[in-house]
Amino acid sequence: xxxxxxxxxxxxxxxxxxxxxxxxxxxxxxxxxxxxxxxxxxxxxxxxxxxxxxxxxxxxxxxxxxxxxxxxxxxxxxxxxxxxxxxxxxxxxxxxxxxxxxxxxxxxxxxxxxxxxxxxxxxxxxxxxxxxxxxxxxxxxxxxxxxxxxxxxxxxxxxxxxxxxxxxxxxxxxxxxxxxxxxxxxxxxxxxxxxxxxxxxxxxxxxxxxxxxxxxxxxxxxxxxxxxxxxxxxxxxxxxxxxxxxxxxxxxxxxxxxxxxxxxxxxxxxxxxxxxxxxxxxxxxxxxxx
Amino acid sequence: xxxxxxxxxxxxxxxxxxxxxxxxxxxxxxxxxxxxxxxxxxxxxxxxxxxxxxxxxxxxxxxxxxxxxxxxxxxxxxxxxxxxxxxxxxxxxxxxxxxxxxxxxxxxxxxxxxxxxxxxxxxxxxxxxxxxxxxxxxxxxxxxxxxxxxxxxxxxxxxxxxxxxxxxxxxxxxxxxxxxxxxxxxxxxxxxxxxxxxxxxxxxxxxxxxxxxxxxxxxxxxxxxxxxxxxxxxxxxxxxxxxxxxxxxxxxxxxxxxxxxxxxxxxxxxxxxxxxxxxxxxxxxxxxxxxxxxxxxxxxxxxxxxxxxxxxxxxxxxxxxxxxxxxxxxxxxxxxxxxxxxxxxxxxxxxxxxxxxxxxxxxxxxxxxxxxxxxxxxxxxxxxxxxxxxxxxxxxxxxxxxxxxxxxxxxxxxxxxxxxxxxxxxxxxxxxxxxxxxxxxxxxxxxxxxxxxxxxxxxxxxxxxxxxxxxxxxxxxxxxxxxxxxxxxxxxxxxxxxxxxxxxxxxxxxxxxxxxxxxxxxxxxxxxxxxxxxxxxxxxxxxxxxxxxxxxxxxxxxxxxxxxxxxxxxxxxxxxxxxxxxxxxxxxxxxxxxxxxxxxxxxxxxxxxxxxx
Numbered sequence: 001x002x003x004x005x006x007x008x009x010x011x012x013x014x015x016x017x018x019x020x021x022x023x024x025x026x027x028x029x030x031x032x033x034x035x036x037x038x039x040x041x042x043x044x045x046x047x048x049x050x051x052x053x054x055x056x057x058x059x060x061x062x063x064x065x066x067x068x069x070x071x072x073x074x075x076x077x078x079x080x081x082x083x084x085x086x087x088x089x090x091x092x093x094x095x096x097x098x099x100x101x102x103x104x105x106x107x108x109x110x111x112x113x114x115x116x117x118x119x120x121x122x123x124x125x126x127x128x129x130x131x132x133x134x135x136x137x138x139x140x141x142x143x144x145x146x147x148x149x150x151x152x153x154x155x156x157x158x159x160x161x162x163x164x165x166x167x168x169x170x171x172x173x174x175x176x177x178x179x180x181x182x183x184x185x186x187x188x189x190x191x192x193x194x195x196x197x198x199x200x201x202x203x204x205x206x207x208x209x210x211x212x213x214x215x216x217x218x219x220x221x222x223x224x225x226x227x228x229x230x231x232x233x234x235x236x237x238x239x240x241x242x243x244x245x246x247x248x249x250x251x252x253x254x255x256x257x258x259x260x261x262x263x264x265x266x267x268x269x270x271x272x273x274x275x276x277x278x279x280x281x282x283x284x285x286x287x288x289x290x
Numbered sequence: 291x292x293x294x295x296x297x298x299x300x301x302x303x304x305x306x307x308x309x310x311x312x313x314x315x316x317x318x319x320x321x322x323x324x325x326x327x328x329x330x331x332x333x334x335x336x337x338x339x340x341x342x343x344x345x346x347x348x349x350x351x352x353x354x355x356x357x358x359x360x361x362x363x364x365x366x367x368x369x370x371x372x373x374x375x376x377x378x379x380x381x382x383x384x385x386x387x388x389x390x391x392x393x394x395x396x397x398x399x400x401x402x403x404x405x406x407x408x409x410x411x412x413x414x415x416x417x418x419x420x421x422x423x424x425x426x427x428x429x430x431x432x433x434x435x436x437x438x439x440x441x442x443x444x445x446x447x448x449x450x451x452x453x454x455x456x457x458x459x460x461x462x463x464x465x466x467x468x469x470x471x472x473x474x475x476x477x478x479x480x481x482x483x484x485x486x487x488x489x490x491x492x493x494x495x496x497x498x499x500x501x502x503x504x505x506x507x508x509x510x511x512x513x514x515x516x517x518x519x520x521x522x523x524x525x526x527x528x529x530x531x532x533x534x535x536x537x538x539x540x541x542x543x544x545x546x547x548x549x550x551x552x553x554x555x556x557x558x559x560x561x562x563x564x565x566x567x568x569x570x571x572x573x574x575x576x577x578x579x580x581x582x583x584x585x586x587x588x589x590x591x592x593x594x595x596x597x598x599x600x601x602x603x604x605x606x607x608x609x610x611x612x613x614x615x616x617x618x619x620x621x622x623x624x625x626x627x628x629x630x631x632x633x634x635x636x637x638x639x640x641x642x643x644x645x646x647x648x649x650x651x652x653x654x655x656x657x658x659x660x661x662x663x664x665x666x667x668x669x670x671x672x673x674x675x676x677x678x679x680x681x682x683x684x685x686x687x688x689x690x691x692x693x694x695x696x697x698x699x700x701x702x703x704x705x706x707x708x709x710x711x712x713x714x715x716x717x718x719x720x721x722x723x724x725x726x727x728x729x730x731x732x733x734x735x736x737x738x739x740x741x742x743x744x745x746x747x748x749x750x751x752x753x754x755x756x757x758x759x760x761x762x763x764x765x766x767x768x769x770x771x772x773x774x775x776x777x778x779x780x781x782x783x784x785x786x787x788x789x790x791x792x793x794x795x796x797x798x799x800x801x802x803x804x805x806x807x808x809x810x811x812x813x814x815x816x817x818x819x820x821x822x823x824x825x826x827x828x829x830x831x832x833x834x835x836x837x838x839x840x841x842x843x844x845x846x847x848x849x850x851x852x853x854x855x856x857x858x859x860x861x862x863x864x865x866x867x868x869x870x871x872x873x874x875x876x877x878x879x880x881x882x883x884x885x886x887x888x889x890x891x892x893x894x895x896x897x898x899x900x901x902x903x
Contacts, residue, residue, distance in 0.1 A: 094326040183327030212326060221321040225328040232328045232335070233320070235351075240334060247333035 006149050007109040012276045019114045019289040021085065023175055023201055024263045048076040084123065084134060084172035085115035086200060090160050090180030091126045093227040098209030098271040104179035105148045106275040107205065111177055112144040114289060120174065124148060125167050127158045157227055159184045164191030168198035176200035181208055182255060189258035196262035204259045206252065209271040213248065217241060300367035306360055314353045355895040362888035366881040381422040382439055382478045385411050386465060387453060388485035389430035391850040394455030395509025395591040403506045407484035408450050410504060415446045425472060426450065431458025431786050431825065433465040457594055457785040457826045459847045460488065466495035473498040487855035496862050503859050505868040512537035513544050513586040514595025514851035515844060519781040520580065520602065528574050528602060532582060534566045537853040544586040550574050577604035579829045579840055595851045598782045599829050599842030606777065608768055611638035613648060616659055618755035622764035629768055640771040644748065654740035654774035657767060660748030663734065665717050669709035670728055670746060675702025677747065681724040688743065688766045689722060692759045700751035704728040739791045739816060740774060784846040788822040793834045804828035
């Protein structure tokens, strides 16, 4: 596992190998897999019974019921389909500061390991493109970790809702975990909405630096957007920081509501958070992993 | 109330707003700070609370403060003023400045009320509005214009520059007459009188225009000479009487010194009482000046009343002309000291005669013995019979110490039919001695200022020459003549217009005063010179041909010395309350407030730029 050690220690990877992603809904791909669906199929789980009709496959006849009741009944099995885990990492310039993008990659690595062990189809998508095409099985773990650790440095200037739309356009169903600070001029709720429409359960992870959560008074200064280079003249006053924190709370509330109403999840993290602690404790406590 | 502009051209300064805007736009870059994203900052700036007008204003507060400062400076330069509703009246105002002696009192801050008045007047001049004209008037011992109506601040300021306190009280009646004359020239909005409140209790005049009384601060403790005179008690000895008064604020003691030619003749300490009467006898040379100097024990805010002068007359013998046949008078007068009795002295000081023509002499005192004045001839009848003395006016100087009760008179002096004392008084006669039937001795004023006495009965037909009262009467006549001639007593004259008698008739006299003051006047046929203005205390000299006469002049005004302060001006029918010195210009200029606002705005801008949140 070249490069994996730089993302997560082996002991963490070992523990994540036993964890499974807990989707809120059942959004699976058409392809045959291990995830039971609501539709009928040939899976191991019995979904229902119905009267036998001429031409039915006798392999699905419940002989025990026939012997007991004297009337043939046919077992209906659940269909088991595979599920995509799309890891969307915002690698715009705003994520380059304070280790936000690094934390995103390490969390994505952890989820990728858990997903590959859970027979998910895992792919990684960034503004630069698809770092990792959908892969499946434990054999792809090294490839996934390698792709995450060797990713090009941040530098894109695209909005996160465009990246979400790009992911939604790929026609995959399952879970889409979006790692971003959601600090751009786009509509983050729209991005999550596009993912949900496309059949991807939107899980949003917002990573913010300490200076973004609780900034120092800027004074009378021209603030420059690290991503776009845009300038904003700010004249400090006593209420400016209060209004900033209120705006941050509104954004967090918007993301949480957007994820919740689309059967998704939301988690806000500080950029200096311990990824192992987040993966093994916080996500498990919140039911993201089991 | 409307707003006017004194210098509207300065409103063009508002054009500086464009350079201010340009400088604001080109101002040095503010500190640049890179942030990960502007979204939250932008959201906080777009917060409804940030959109509050106060927040929007605060965003460019420095610009707004600069523009507000510029606006205040522009408005101040244009010198706005409030029009107080006098628009219908002519914009002509009279500024009257009290220049009486009390206006020169030293204040606690070292200034004088006159300096404060000039400053207040200058402030009013500085607030001149377009079309407004001021006329300056000085009101001291006399009222005078300092120029015509003018709107030129420099001209008006120059007129104020020469104002000094005068040695005299405020003549408000003259001021009212002058204001009436000014009002007669054209409509005036009113007048402002800048004064320390040392004004007469009442002024017998009417205000020809509205008067505003602007009271200024007045001096504090003061001690001064308010009257003084001297009387010869013996050859070479004079009894000097001085009245000294203190201001209402504080009574303080002092020391009075009497000097002659620099030599100290007497010195007397004074107790701290409001009024002190001092009598000091000194040995002083005649025909010289006595200087009376007061040295208060403490701060004395007015020094002009600390000195007074007495001109001691030249000692000479009294010249008496007695008509022939009046031997009793001749003997009685010859017995008096320093008296020369002659029959035909044309320049006699005292004339005693039994002929009416002799009484028309220019002598200051004349006595007609058995003479009935022509103007009294129809009121009094003198005939055979007898008369007795019924009443004597012992208060008259010539009748002092006389006992006439048993005087026998061999003539009957009686009032004519329907004549009485009132009729005689209407004709200018005073009855000095009443007889049982009519007047016995009457007095009248002579045309030249002297006195004329008429003994209506002939003394030789009475027992008067044999009575003790006769030499006493002769002595009283001599003393009275000396008094009228000013040979035995002298007084210090108050400053102001002098009327001097005893000069050569129809001649030009010249009056020289301290500081090189010279003025001249023409005497009338009686030798009276009038209209000479002795406007400062000190020794003066009257030049009458080849004769020189010393005059002692002092302030001698109790009102000025007491520094009384009145809160209103009582005219004949109106009372003008005090408004305070600031009131006259509080309603005028606004530019000081605007200038102060500009400074405050700039200071606030500086603080805003350097504040720390």
